[in-house]
């Protein structure tokens with residue numbers, strides 16, 4: 001008996017709508033513009049190579065935040081659209097990242113492992129043409145910058161909801177003589193609950209203590225009795241939770257471990273997003289500082305970070321702050337940490353608007369010093385007004 005072959009009828013491929021003549025013409029024009037853009041980008045790159053030679057000859061730092069601020073200001077002010085400022089800034093940041101590779105490859109240290117908020121901030125600031133080194137502790141970022149193993153470091157300094165990041169402030173106390181604040185970066189931060197179980201099975205949540213703080217209301221409503229486990233970073237927390245889940249599954253137990261971190265950390269370490277955006281404030285912003293072994297030049301719109309310990313007498317702090325008030329210098333940030341040697345004495349951290357080379361700032365710092373046991377200028381750097 002002849003078997004009937006069920007031959008699949010070859011279906012004709014669905015007809016792709018033909019690009020209209022208008023679309024083809026527009027794309028031809030885009031291709032021509034791209035050719036011109038590539039030539040122009042390489043003309044710019046050729047100049048950057050020359051800048052790099054000059055810098056290497058006279059020892060000028062490769063990364064120049066004052067110049068980047070100027071480039072961005074000029075570019076954005078000449079933009080007449082329809083490209084948005086955000087899009088243009090993104091393109092220029094990546095372009096300037098490419099410049100580093102042409103001048104001298106840069107190595108940036110951040111609080112890792114990959115997938116942390118520090119990682120996101122570093123990539124937004126320095127782009128994809130630099131090398132990154134993920135470090136395990138904030139203090140490690142300071143050490144590696146100090147030792148010259150990385151050119152620059154990026155560390156969180158404060159969060160709009162939770163306030164100062166104590167490890168960073170303490171690391172400044174330990175390294176102030178050797179490290180400068182060289183720049184600042186602000187990023188919008190979103191936290192996700194990451195796990196490999198059902199929401200009702202979560203028993204333990206790992207994260208950085210500051211992140212628990214930023215999700216405090218959400219956690220107390222959704223997970224009142226759950227164990228909160230501190231980790232060095234949110235991405236480290238995701239690694240730990242993923243390991244615990246794996247081990248629980250191996251012995252047939254319920255995987256009750258979760259982490260609060262970025263959705264990217266979930267992807268990297270194999271955890272699902274149970275709940276996205278669990279931060280109590282949807283406009284949650286973290287400010288990071290770039291640390292270096294050199295000082296940044298003035299741009300006309302700068303900040304100066306100061307660290308000081310006052311004399312132990314009534315009104316000492318008011319006297320220091322009063323100096324800046326009298327000089328008409330605005331203060332944008334104040335924080336404090338226990339000084340460490342004597343009980344109930346504090347080290348204060350203040351950001352003042354202006355550059356340390358400006359005469360009014362020079363005079364104010366000199367005057368403030370007379371009210372302090374010790375005052376150290378941590379650095380002056382371009383003020384960042386944008387949230388990346």
Ligand SMILES: C=C(O[C@@H]1C=C(C(=O)O)C=C[C@H]1O)C(=O)O
Pocket residue numbers: 048051062063064065067068071095096099100103
């Ligand atoms: C080219 C330079 O080096 C770097 C790259 C820049 C650029 O591509 O425009 C700007 C500042 C520097 O961080 C420079 O200093 O001018």
